[in-house]
Amino acid sequence: MSRSAILERVRRCGTGTSVPELPQKLPEFPCYQDAAAQFQSALQAAGGTFLDARSAGTLGSALERVLQETGVHEIYWDGHHVFEKHAISYTLRDPQAFSQSRLLHSFHYRGSLQFPLLLNSRPYQLQHLAKISLAVSSAEYGVAETGTVVHEVRPGSGRLLTALPAAHVVLLNDSDLLMNHADLFPVLSPGSTGSMTTLITGPSRTADVEKTLVMGVHGPQRFYVILMKSDQAEKRHTPP
Amino acid sequence: MRKNQAGMIKISPHTGPALANATLQANLKNTVGKVLHVHQLAVSEVANWQELRCHAEQVKAHTLARLHFYLQELEKQIKGQGGKVVWADNAQDALDFVVELAHQREIRRLVKSKSMLSEEIGLNEALERERIETVETDLGEFIVQLAGEPPFHITAPALHKSRREIAQLFSQKLGMEPSEDVQQITATARTLLREHFLAARLGITGANFAVAETGTIVVVENEGNARLCLSVPETHVVLVGIEKVIPRMADLAVFLKLLTRSATGQRITSYVNLINAGRREREADGPHEFYVVLVDNGRSRLLVDPVMRQTLHCIRCGACLNVCPVYQKIGGHAYQSAYPGPIGAILTPQLTSIESAPEHPFASSLCGACAEVCPVRIPIPHILLRLRAQAQRAKNGKAARVPAEKWAFQLWAWSMSSPTRYSRMEALLRFLQKLFGRDQGLRLPFPPFSQWLRRRELPALAPQSFRQIYRNRKVML
Numbered sequence: 001m002s003r004s005a006i007l008e009r010v011r012r013c014g015t016g017t018s019v020p021e022l023p024q025k026l027p028e029f030p031c032y033q034d035a036a037a038q039f040q041s042a043l044q045a046a047g048g049t050f051l052d053a054r055s056a057g058t059l060g061s062a063l064e065r066v067l068q069e070t071g072v073h074e075i076y077w078d079g080h081h082v083f084e085k086h087a088i089s090y091t092l093r094d095p096q097a098f099s100q101s102r103l104l105h106s107f108h109y110r111g112s113l114q115f116p117l118l119l120n121s122r123p124y125q126l127q128h129l130a131k132i133s134l135a136v137s138s139a140e141y142g143v144a145e146t147g148t149v150v151h152e153v154r155p156g157s158g159r160l161l162t163a164l165p166a167a168h169v170v171l172l173n174d175s176d177l178l179m180n181h182a183d184l185f186p187v188l189s190p191g192s193t194g195s196m197t198t199l200i201t202g203p204s205r206t207a208d209v210e211k212t213l214v215m216g217v218h219g220p221q222r223f224y225v226i227l228m229k230s231d232q233a234e235k236r237h238t239p240p
Numbered sequence: 241m242r243k244n245q246a247g248m249i250k251i252s253p254h255t256g257p258a259l260a261n262a263t264l265q266a267n268l269k270n271t272v273g274k275v276l277h278v279h280q281l282a283v284s285e286v287a288n289w290q291e292l293r294c295h296a297e298q299v300k301a302h303t304l305a306r307l308h309f310y311l312q313e314l315e316k317q318i319k320g321q322g323g324k325v326v327w328a329d330n331a332q333d334a335l336d337f338v339v340e341l342a343h344q345r346e347i348r349r350l351v352k353s354k355s356m357l358s359e360e361i362g363l364n365e366a367l368e369r370e371r372i373e374t375v376e377t378d379l380g381e382f383i384v385q386l387a388g389e390p391p392f393h394i395t396a397p398a399l400h401k402s403r404r405e406i407a408q409l410f411s412q413k414l415g416m417e418p419s420e421d422v423q424q425i426t427a428t429a430r431t432l433l434r435e436h437f438l439a440a441r442l443g444i445t446g447a448n449f450a451v452a453e454t455g456t457i458v459v460v461e462n463e464g465n466a467r468l469c470l471s472v473p474e475t476h477v478v479l480v481g482i483e484k485v486i487p488r489m490a491d492l493a494v495f496l497k498l499l500t501r502s503a504t505g506q507r508i509t510s511y512v513n514l515i516n517a518g519r520r521e522r523e524a525d526g527p528h529e530f531y532v533v534l535v536d537n538g539r540s541r542l543l544v545d546p547v548m549r550q551t552l553h554c555i556r557c558g559a560c561l562n563v564c565p566v567y568q569k570i571g572g573h574a575y576q577s578a579y580p581g582p583i584g585a586i587l588t589p590q591l592t593s594i595e596s597a598p599e600h601p602f603a604s605s606l607c608g609a610c611a612e613v614c615p616v617r618i619p620i621p622h623i624l625l626r627l628r629a630q631a632q633r634a635k636n637g638k639a640a641r642v643p644a645e646k647w648a649f650q651l652w653a654w655s656m657s658s659p660t661r662y663s664r665m666e667a668l669l670r671f672l673q674k675l676f677g678r679d680q681g682l683r684l685p686f687p688p689f690s691q692w693l694r695r696r697e698l699p700a701l702a703p704q705s706f707r708q709i710y711r712n713r714k715v716m717l
Contacts, residue, residue: 003327006482006536011308013543019305023298026493027291042507101524124524126472130438146508158524159471163464181493181508188489190456191321191516195526196470199512204464206426207504208380208396210267210403211274214426217379218433219464219511 029180035144036227039177043147046202047215048223050147054174055229059088060113062226063136063169067111070134070167070222077104077119078137079157085138086171086228089116097121100156103128124158132165139172140197141188142225145180148201149225153194162200168220170200175230249576249588251599267402268571275396275562278505279613286501295494297617300553303487304543310452310485311534317455321517323530331361334535338363338444338477341531342372345475347442349373351433353459353466354381355446356394356556357479357535359578360591363444374444375436377465379429386413392572393580394558395503400571433465443469443527447480448555449495450532452487457532459513460499467511476518476527482534483552495555498615502557538591551586551623553616560610560620566603575600582610586623594630601627644688663707670701 032038040050051062067073077083080098083090090106097104102121122128137157139149149170153159162168178184190197204219215221283289303310315325328334342350350367352358352374364374364385376385380397384390387409391397398406403420410416416428445466449458457478459466470476486495500506519526543549561567561581572580577588577597585604589597601624610620655665669682676683682698684690 001327002329002333002536005329006327006534006540007308007311009536009540010311010482010543013540020298020301022302022487023295026490027288027295029493046507046510100522126438130434148508153520153523153526155520155522156524158519158526159467160525163467163471181496182490185493186490188514189454190489190514191454195321195515195517195520195523197514197516198467199508199514200510201508202510205462205510206379207462208378208383208398209401209406209422209425211271211396211399212403212422214422217426217430217463217465218377218437218468 026182029182030145031179032144035177035179036174038144039142039147039225039227041147042145043202043225046147047205047213048147048202048225051224051226053226053228059086059171059226059228060115064108064111064113066134066167066169066224067108067113071111072134072167073108073111074132074134075106075108076132076135076161076165077106078135078161079154080104081154081157082136082138082171083117086173090119091116092119094119094121098156101158103132103161126160129160129164132161134167134169135161135165136169136171137162139170139176139225141184142172142177142227143179143181143184143199144177146201147225148181148199150184150188150197150199152190152197155193159196162198163219165220166216167222167224168200168203169224169226171226171228173228173230177227248595249592249597249600251570251603252574252576263402264400264571265569267400268568270402271396271399272562272568275399275505279502279559279562280505282501282505282507285507286497292494292498293615293617295491296498296555296615297553299486299491299494300616301550303485304483304549304552307482307485307543310487311482313452313487314450314455314485315534317452318516318532321455322520323455323517323532326531326533328533328535328537330537331535334361334479334533334537335363335366337533339366339370339372341475341477342367342442343370345441347372349375349436349440350442350444351375351377351436351440351469351473352444353446353461353469354378354397355444355479356578357446357481358444359391361479361535361537363479375433375440377433377437377463377469378461379426379463379465382429382433383409386410390573390578393561394556394583396558400573437468437472440469440473442475442477443471443473444477444479445469447478447484448499449492450480450485451489451492452485454489455516456489457515458492459515460496460509460511461513462504462506462510464511467513470513470515471526474527475529475531476515477531477533478515479533479535482536482539483554499555499557502559502613502615542590547619548590548623548626550618551583551590553618554583554587555616556583557615559613559615563609563613565605565607565609570603575603582620582624583618586618586620586627589627589631594627594634598631598634601625601631645692648688648692663705666701666705670703670705673701 043050053059053062101124106117140152141150203215203223204217206217376382383398393399407420411418447457448460518530564582567581575584579587585600589600606621655661681700
């Protein structure tokens with residue numbers, strides 16, 4: 001059997017040599033006076049767009065700007081945890097919406113956005129997913145060093161909603177903004193809740209043709225991060 | 241590995257971008273120049289780059305010395321979260337597993353993201369023999385697959401092709417409107433590959449790292465194709481070389497920083513996927529089956545010797561290719577192996593055997609640029625020298641090539657090991673230089689030196705040695 005053969009060979013080879021210790025401490029990683037400013041510049045360098053919605057009531061206008069730039073009228077939301085985490089008010093038009101595996105979406109006539117959001121839902125199916133233009137999700141963490149956000153698959157949501165559309169918007173609370181990757185990885189425990197965690201930095205890109213940069217190969221062509229105050233509350237509206 | 245009829249992998253500078261092919265030389269110069277420039281910028285931005293390299297080296301050295309422990313830990317963690325672990329002793333084991341899986345699920349076409357290991361074991365060819373189509377989804381891989389070529393570079397498979405050549409290829413094979421616009425080339429590939437993704441039932445990816453403590457597979461990418469390969473299909477297979485395991489999640493901070501800056505000059509890539517399992521009960525999508533195939537294929541043999549073992553530190557960034565003067569001239573295809581460049585020159589003969597790839601260790605000028613740039617500090621030139629000795633021993637049973645060469649080095653060693661002998665030898669050479677003249681350099685027009693010097697130059701000696709100058713000095717210091 002391959003398993004025992006490999007392990008036996010590996011064990012034999014390892015014996016007789018001294019084992020170097022694992023280093024106890026990580027090397028120093030950069031820290032910044034203004035983490036948000038560093039996050040913004042790193043994200044922009046990676047081709048992403050940074051929107052500041054830290055003052056109360058500005059989330060709506062930030063999202064309206066995204067709707068205008070992308071020319072899209074419909075937002076798909078990456079599960080109900082997005083509304084809870086960022087205290088976004090909503091009304092359910094569809095009583096089934098929060099049941100398992102539904103795609104939550106809100107329609108925005110002429111690109112205007114008001115709270116509470118009017119939420120509809122669709123079955124979570126590939127044929128619907130493939131047609132989505134704009135998805136909004138919530139970040140577990142942001143990393144100032146590289147302008148990175150961390151997306152985790154949550155119960156009730158999936159991997160594809162943020163991977164397929166032409167545009168992806170991430171909401172990030174400023175209290176979740178970390179300085180660098182040495183702060184991130186020790187606190188990250190992938191697998192503890194979701195089956196997959198993704199570090200996202202800017203739009204999908206390639207430089208495979210003559211090292212010329214092109215945005216939007218297989219994933220989103222446009223990528224936005226909206227930074228919010230964690231205690232900010234668009235008044236939450238419980239469904240009737 | 242592309243073996244010839246005698247079972248040998250030969251260095252052949254005349255396949256692909258032959259030295260004389262002007263277009264390919266120009267393409268290479270253009271793209272490699274850009275790569276080196278961004279690499280330089282990305283590395284100079286990090287004040288403690290050397291410290292990061294040492295950290296990574298130490299982690300790798302520790303892991304490889306205790307590999308049996310960490311492999312079992314990884315297996316335990318993956319299994320504990322519902323994944324399946326398959327062990328493959330050699331290429332055939334891994335191929336058999338994938339082929340059988342595809343047959344069982346009645347899959348005729350699968351999607352794949354970049355995996356060096358799949359090139360190493362010849363996965364696409366094996367699947368083709370079973371009439372299973374593999375769709376390469378990384379743009380560069382897609383281009384070389386369309387052209388019927390192997391990848392040219394570890395991280396940039398189509399590095400050698402100009403946009404004009406790619407545009408021609410796309411209009412011939414895909415019916416794209418002739419255009420050299422890179423945007424349009426990319427859009428054409430996106431549209432076509434999107435259809436393949438949405439219909440795919442089996443996705444194959446490689447892995448950059450496998451974290452033992454959490455059972456996490458790490459897939460680093462820019463395009464988002466790996467993300468789709470491991471999200472849409474109902475089955476996800478990861479091919480992992482056994483040397484890819486690292487003990488702790490925390491060290492990823494260091495490895496990612498080294499990898500992305502070395503590979504593409506980016507601070508980080510667009511996506512770093514951390515996968516622990518297939519779809520979980522309350523999740524809306526993801527594969528139902530998650531297989532991790534741990535492949536040895538010659539790797540464990542390298543563990544025997546602590547020096548040669550360092551070859552397995554490699555994180556496949558491709559930086560050593562870009563800086564290598566030999567790679568820059570002969571190109572990636574010349575190495576006839578999945579692993580080109582300096583790392584290929586040490587990896588290929590060790591994964592196969594020195595008898596089957598005896599030329600690889602000699603495809604180097606030993607300038608040392610590869611070791612300097614390597615993010616995990618693999619002493620490539622040192623390993624090359626060891627392999628050269630092995631190649632000679634394999635050829636004629638002993639290390640030295642001809643008796644004359646052996647004597648010359650014995651004479652060299654004898655004269656260098658005492659100050660008196662050294663100055664005597666110097667005086668002798670200075671005398672010979674006076675006798676035969678010194679155009680271009682030192683001339684020794686008698687055998688065996690005349691033969692040896694036919695294609696080499698020796699520097700000329702200064703008229704006076706340092707000792708003589710020091711003895712005759714006018715000024716007291």
